[in-house]
Amino acid sequence: MSTSSTVVLILAVFGASTVEMVEALTIVVAAGVSRGWRSSLEGAATAVVVLAILVSAIGVPLIHYVPIATLRVVVGALLLVLGLSWLRKAILRASGHKALHDEDAIFATTSAELATDSSSPSSATRRDAVGFAVAFKGVFLEGMEVVLIVVSLGASQRRLGIAAGAAGAAALVVAVIGALVAKQLSQVPENTIKIAVGIMLTSFGLFWVGEGAGAHWPGSDAAIIGFVGMFFLVTMGSIAWLRTLGAPVRRPQSHIAVQEGVDE
Amino acid sequence: VKLLARAARAFGLFWWDFLVGDTPELLVAVIAIVALALLLRHHHDIDIILLPVVTFLFLLASAFRGRRRDGTEPEE
Numbered sequence: 001m002s003t004s005s006t007v008v009l010i011l012a013v014f015g016a017s018t019v020e021m022v023e024a025l026t027i028v029v030a031a032g033v034s035r036g037w038r039s040s041l042e043g044a045a046t047a048v049v050v051l052a053i054l055v056s057a058i059g060v061p062l063i064h065y066v067p068i069a070t071l072r073v074v075v076g077a078l079l080l081v082l083g084l085s086w087l088r089k090a091i092l093r094a095s096g097h098k099a100l101h102d103e104d105a106i107f108a109t110t111s112a113e114l115a116t117d118s119s120s121p122s123s124a125t126r127r128d129a130v131g132f133a134v135a136f137k138g139v140f141l142e143g144m145e146v147v148l149i150v151v152s153l154g155a156s157q158r159r160l161g162i163a164a165g166a167a168g169a170a171a172l173v174v175a176v177i178g179a180l181v182a183k184q185l186s187q188v189p190e191n192t193i194k195i196a197v198g199i200m201l202t203s204f205g206l207f208w209v210g211e212g213a214g215a216h217w218p219g220s221d222a223a224i225i226g227f228v229g230m231f232f233l234v235t236m237g238s239i240a241w242l243r244t245l246g247a248p249v250r251r252p253q254s255h256i257a258v259q260e261g262v263d264e
Numbered sequence: 265v266k267l268l269a270r271a272a273r274a275f276g277l278f279w280w281d282f283l284v285g286d287t288p289e290l291l292v293a294v295i296a297i298v299a300l301a302l303l304l305r306h307h308h309d310i311d312i313i314l315l316p317v318v319t320f321l322f323l324l325a326s327a328f329r330g331r332r333r334d335g336t337e338p339e340e
Binding site for chain 1: 278282283285287290291293294295297298301302304305306308311312315316319320322323324326327328330331
């Protein structure tokens with residue numbers, strides 16, 4: 001495996017984890033402010049531990065027991081589903097056809113829901129089941145896609161440790177930044193990161209599907225870089241094209257509630 | 265048993281949402297791309313051109329469909 005594809009792998013996992021962890025952190029901060037920090041931080045930490053166990057439990061057997069060609073086709077297909085989905089939403093958002101993700105609105109909605117909860121919020125030092133559950137669920141659901149990406153990319157390239165490390169580094173960076181800026185998560189250029197990650201996931205997916213099926217890509221692993229460039233051009237062209245078609249006026253997406261599932 | 269059933273349901277819902285969700289056309293597209301890759305595995309000059317082109321076209325079609333749907337229907 002070449003250095004260039006390892007770099008793209010790290011960037012893809014790091015970017016995807018950053019996007020998902022920003023969304024998770026919004027929920028954790030809202031739970032911390034509304035219900036007390038101790039329980040929300042414990043909930044978030046528990047979810048991270050469960051996710052790490054999932055990566056080990058799924059990823060390691062995949063590497064050791066599944067034939068590499070089969071693994072690459074399946075993993076490539078999963079990455080294509082995920083990558084194309086991210087790219088499609090990012091294109092629609094960038095061209096004005098879909099509302100941008102608004103972390104401030106999500107924070108306000110989550111805080112309001114938790115504040116009106118019938119059970120009494122606890123102080124910062126006492127345990128609170130609601131705060132724990134909300135933080136756990138937020139981190140776990142957002143982290144599931146990260147697990148899929150880490151396992152897929154890590155297993156197909158036999159780089160599970162590097163992929164898990166990149167995801168962990170992203171979680172740490174987002175947590176540190178979150179601790180510093182707290183409620184200003186809306187400043188993160190989420191859609192731009194999502195475009196970049198969508199391009200990388202789709203490029204990896206296409207590469208692995210072809211490679212697993214027996215295609216001989218020109219330049220071998222370097223073809224991934226070529227795909228990244230081509231998908232970048234197609235994405236920019238799509239955004240420009242859809243902008244010329246006129247966009248409906250949309251309000252920012254503000255209805256994502258705590259009870260919703262994964263919203264990438 | 266209830267806990268297991270709930271966990272199985274949540275697991276199924278997660279995968280349904282992940283694979284199908286509000287963009288079933290992308291699942292169809294990926295199945296088509298995988299099928300094409302397997303069909304063309306002995307045609308090495310064609311697959312390296314066709315696979316990326318087909319992927320680009322599916323992305324464009326899905327984005328265009330999303331734009332039409334978003335203009336006429338509530339938020340996904």
